[in-house]
Amino acid sequence: MIVLGLTGSIGMGKSNAAAGLRRMKVPLFDADETVHRLLARGGAAVRPVAAAFPGVCGESGAIERQLLAKRVFGNPEALRRLERIIHPMVAQAANRFLGGARARRLRLVALDIPLLFEGGRRWRCDYILVVSAPRWVQQQRVMRRPGMTVERFAAILRQQMPDNEKRRRADITVQTGLSRAATLRRLRGIVRILRQEERRRRGARGVALQPRGYG
Numbered sequence: 001m002i003v004l005g006l007t008g009s010i011g012m013g014k015s016n017a018a019a020g021l022r023r024m025k026v027p028l029f030d031a032d033e034t035v036h037r038l039l040a041r042g043g044a045a046v047r048p049v050a051a052a053f054p055g056v057c058g059e060s061g062a063i064e065r066q067l068l069a070k071r072v073f074g075n076p077e078a079l080r081r082l083e084r085i086i087h088p089m090v091a092q093a094a095n096r097f098l099g100g101a102r103a104r105r106l107r108l109v110a111l112d113i114p115l116l117f118e119g120g121r122r123w124r125c126d127y128i129l130v131v132s133a134p135r136w137v138q139q140q141r142v143m144r145r146p147g148m149t150v151e152r153f154a155a156i157l158r159q160q161m162p163d164n165e166k167r168r169r170a171d172i173t174v175q176t177g178l179s180r181a182a183t184l185r186r187l188r189g190i191v192r193i194l195r196q197e198e199r200r201r202r203g204a205r206g207v208a209l210q211p212r213g214y215g
Contacts (some may be wrong), residue, residue: 001101001105001106001107001108001109002107002108002126002127002194002198002201003098003109003111003125003126003127004026004108004109004110004125004127004128004129004194005111005113005116005123005127005128006018006028006110006111006112006113006116006129006131007112007113007114007115007128007129007130007166008114008132008163009132009157009160009161009163009166010138010142010156010157010160011137011139011141011142012130012131012132012133012163012176013131013133013141013174013176013183014114016180016183017129017131017174017176017183017187018030018110018112020187021187021191024188024191026109026191027097027101027106027109028111028112029093029097029098029109029110029111031090031111031112031113031114032112032114034089034090034093034094035086035090036065038086038089039062039063039065039068040062040063041060041062042061043062043063045063045085045086046061046062046063048085049068049085049086050063052081053071053072053078053082056068056071068082073155074155079159083119087119094111094113094123097109097111107195107199108194108195108198111125115160117165117166117169118159118160127171127194128169128170128171128172129170129171129173129174129190130167130169130172130173130174131173131174131175131183132163132166132167132173132174132175132176132177133175133176134177137176137177138163139153142156172190174186174187174190
């Protein structure tokens with residue numbers, strides 16, 4: 001089975017790339033979706049997060065994510081405290097996803113991890129795909145988001161690895177600044193090549209390439 005890591009900075013088109021992979025029938029683990037579930041009512045992260053950040057748990061029993069964001073944004077120590085709670089839970093969910101995929105003998109899966117390089121955790125991927133776009137395109141996309149300001153955008157970028165460094169570390173870069181159709185064509189070609197690679201591996205009498213590690 002080939003494990004494709006999908007990542008990219010804010011506003012680079014990662015969500016559209018993930019949706020495209022799903023349309024191509026590539027099973028995908030969504031780290032953001034997992035975090036939302038962990039912080040929802042009954043989620044495994046609700047109790048420890050509420051204990052670490054009093055006042056962020058709403059009457060519904062879910063963590064109020066906007067309140068939590070205000071507590072950690074611009075506060076590196078608070079952010080690290082939150083990450084120590086959330087990141088291991090996300091990693092456990094990803095491992096369960098991969099274990100289930102191997103049990104089902106799936107041939108290609110993707111891990112959608114926004115902070116794959118920044119998170120300090122060693123993710124086992126065969127290939128890393130980074131989505132990228134020109135800075136002006138990125139800024140236009142981000143500034144359309146509700147409540148976004150130039151200052152907040154700049155602060156978010158300071159917390160993320162620079163785009164050029166992500167592209168340097170990646171195995172594959174997909175430019176998303178032209179059009180959605182062009183992005184999807186590029187993704188289709190990548191998926192086709194990876195599926196061919198997986199078939200080649202299976203035909204190599206059990207001799208497979210070792211997955212890359214990133215941390």
